[in-house]
Amino acid sequence: xxxxxxxxxxxxxxxxxxxxxxxxxxxxxxxxxxxxxxxxxxxxxxxxxxxxxxxxxxxxxxxxxxxxxxxxxxxxxxxxxxxxxxxxxxxxxxxxxxxxxxxxxxxxxxxxxxxxxxxxxx
Amino acid sequence: xxxxxxxxxxxxxxxxxxxxxxxxxxxxxxxxxxxxxxxxxxxxxxxxxxxxxxxxxxxxxxxxxxxxxxxxxxxxxxxxxxxxxxxxxxxxxxxxxxxxxxxxxxxxxxxxxxxxxxxxxxxxxxxxxxxxxxxxxxxxxxxxxxxxxxxxxxxxxxxxxxxxxxxxxxxxxxxxxxxxxxxxxxxxxxxxxxxxxxxxxxxxxxxxxxxxxxxxxxxxxxxxxxxxxxxxxxxxxxxxxxxxxxxxxxxxxxxxxxxxxxxxxxxxxxxxxxxxxxxxxxxxxxxxxxxxxxxxxxxxxxxxxxxxxxxxxxxxxxxxxxxxxxxxxxxxxxxxxxxxxxxxxxxxxxxxxxxxxxxxxxxxxxxxxxxxxxxxxxxxxxxxxxxxxxxxxxxxxxxxxxxxxxxxxxxxxxxxxxxxxxxxxxxxxxxxxxxxxxxxxxxxxxxxxxx
Numbered sequence: 001x002x003x004x005x006x007x008x009x010x011x012x013x014x015x016x017x018x019x020x021x022x023x024x025x026x027x028x029x030x031x032x033x034x035x036x037x038x039x040x041x042x043x044x045x046x047x048x049x050x051x052x053x054x055x056x057x058x059x060x061x062x063x064x065x066x067x068x069x070x071x072x073x074x075x076x077x078x079x080x081x082x083x084x085x086x087x088x089x090x091x092x093x094x095x096x097x098x099x100x101x102x103x104x105x106x107x108x109x110x111x112x113x114x115x116x117x118x119x120x121x122x
Numbered sequence: 123x124x125x126x127x128x129x130x131x132x133x134x135x136x137x138x139x140x141x142x143x144x145x146x147x148x149x150x151x152x153x154x155x156x157x158x159x160x161x162x163x164x165x166x167x168x169x170x171x172x173x174x175x176x177x178x179x180x181x182x183x184x185x186x187x188x189x190x191x192x193x194x195x196x197x198x199x200x201x202x203x204x205x206x207x208x209x210x211x212x213x214x215x216x217x218x219x220x221x222x223x224x225x226x227x228x229x230x231x232x233x234x235x236x237x238x239x240x241x242x243x244x245x246x247x248x249x250x251x252x253x254x255x256x257x258x259x260x261x262x263x264x265x266x267x268x269x270x271x272x273x274x275x276x277x278x279x280x281x282x283x284x285x286x287x288x289x290x291x292x293x294x295x296x297x298x299x300x301x302x303x304x305x306x307x308x309x310x311x312x313x314x315x316x317x318x319x320x321x322x323x324x325x326x327x328x329x330x331x332x333x334x335x336x337x338x339x340x341x342x343x344x345x346x347x348x349x350x351x352x353x354x355x356x357x358x359x360x361x362x363x364x365x366x367x368x369x370x371x372x373x374x375x376x377x378x379x380x381x382x383x384x385x386x387x388x389x390x391x392x393x394x395x396x397x398x399x400x401x402x403x404x405x406x407x408x409x410x411x412x413x414x415x416x417x418x419x420x421x422x423x424x425x426x427x428x429x430x431x432x433x434x435x436x437x438x439x440x441x442x443x444x445x446x447x448x449x450x451x452x453x454x455x456x457x458x459x460x461x462x463x464x465x466x467x468x469x470x471x472x473x474x475x476x477x478x479x480x481x482x483x484x485x486x487x488x489x490x491x492x493x494x495x496x497x498x499x500x501x502x503x504x505x506x507x508x509x510x511x512x513x514x515x516x517x518x519x520x521x522x523x524x525x526x527x528x529x530x531x532x533x534x535x536x537x538x539x540x541x542x543x544x545x546x547x548x549x550x551x552x553x554x555x556x557x558x559x560x561x562x563x564x565x566x567x568x569x570x571x572x573x
Contacts, residue, residue, distance in 0.1 A: 012369075014399050018376060018379075036532075
């Protein structure tokens with residue numbers, strides 16, 4: 001596998017910590033960039049076209065710019081990076097809405113497990 | 123039997139009437155039918171008399187007139203209202219002509235017959251000029267013919283009006299007069315009754331309609347209020363569950379990572395710290411929830427007279443540190459003694475949150491001014507809290523501005539509860555709130571509280 005680089009987007013700092021921990025435990029060579037807001041993540045993606053993340057973990061419920069707002073902006077960037085939703089919501093409406101975005105490959109309910117990671121990063 | 127006769131009578135009288143026949147037409151149709159029916163009835167005894175004395179010509183005349191009257195009713199029944207009316211005109215005109223011819227022109231009966239043209243005004247509305255002209259010309263032709271005959275012919279037939287010693291002519295006049303007055307009386311009464319009935323019905327209907335509209339509006343209002351409170355409840359539970367779920371998910375996740383063999387002590391210590399933080403977050407959410415639920419109960423508290431000036435002064439004191447450190451100016455634009463009969467804690471919370479927000483989201487580099495405007499009219503109280511702060515991008519956030527845990531600025535500390543509470547409190551008081559804002563100019567919250 002080529003170098004794994006993950007962009008974490010979650011307003012809850014603890015969630016980011018947990019996600020980094022579980023990633024590092026199972027994939028020691030992983031590169032992680034954690035952002036605590038969608039607009040920060042957009043800025044990051046715009047500014048680093050060379051060091052592209054290979055996958056994005058996105059939370060839905062965030063202040064100012066929520067996960068859906070992020071997806072609208074992200075679509076315009078046309079980066080072709082897969083997005084994984086990592087959210088505490090198992091709402092049917094949210095799951096259905098996630099199907100509208102081809103970029104969203106998986107829908108994970110917090111907390112993510114080793115099994116989830118194996119499936120997503122396979 | 124009696125009932126059956128009545129029923130037949132009314133079905134004849136009402137021939138041609140349908141449910142939505144207009145009032146004027148209804149009145150005329152019934153009159154025409156009644157007139158024809160009584161004409162047939164009145165003339166029937168004469169039919170027998172003339173048959174008995176073997177006078178074929180008047181017998182035929184009366185019989186054909188009866189058929190014509192019956193035809194008028196039948197035509198009405200078939201819904202040809204105008205045709206019926208014209209047939210009646212023709213019938214009366216022809217009768218005048220024939221009776222004149224038969225009885226001789228000198229007979230006093232003429233005077234009686236010459237009243238026939240009055241029919242024109244009875245059968246047509248003054249607005250139906252074309253019909254009136256036509257009907258009147260029919261009579262005009264008939265009378266011209268009568269006058270032509272009068273000077274050129276002799277009576278075809280003379281009747282002996284003495285019948286077993288009774289003067290039939292006077293009897294006829296008397297009987298006709300009585301019947302016609304009965305008819306007129308009956309028919310004015312009927313019309314009166316009809317109109318009274320109609321007016322009553324109309325009033326009743328109007329009342330019913332207004333009642334229905336009112337109840338419909340009420341139902342709509344209740345439904346709107348219910349669906350509003352339902353959606354806000356739904357949102358509330360959704361947000362609370364999200365905010366309970368996420369720290370719980372974190373705790374669950376961290377516990378799953380815990381190194382049970384205890385080899386990596388540093389890692390485990392780290393985990394415990396994170397679990398602690400997540401637990402605190404959970405606790406925060408629960409106390410927020412508790413606070414919000416408790417504030418809902420404030421509505422049960424007693425209403426009292428609240429002097430706005432005093433209320434703002436208490437808020438000034440409790441926010442004095444922020445006001446001083448940010449050198450914000452609080453401008454109070456209302457009459458000194460303005461009072462509100464409301465719940466103190468709720469009103470306090472509304473002003474407190476709005477003023478606190480205005481201080482928090484002030485703009486650097488300018489003198490911050492927060493103005494509080496209160497005005498009362500007969501409908502209630504208007505309150506405005508305006509600042510010259512950083513403003514809110516309403517194009518983006520208008521529909522989320524009063525939502526719980528929604529924040530539109532991450533650089534300034536906050537939880538996203540203040541405006542939610544303000545909106546909630548206004549809902550409790552039966553008030554409304556609107557916001558207008560421009561980025562880098564300021565924000566104004568306008569509220570209206572009913573008396």
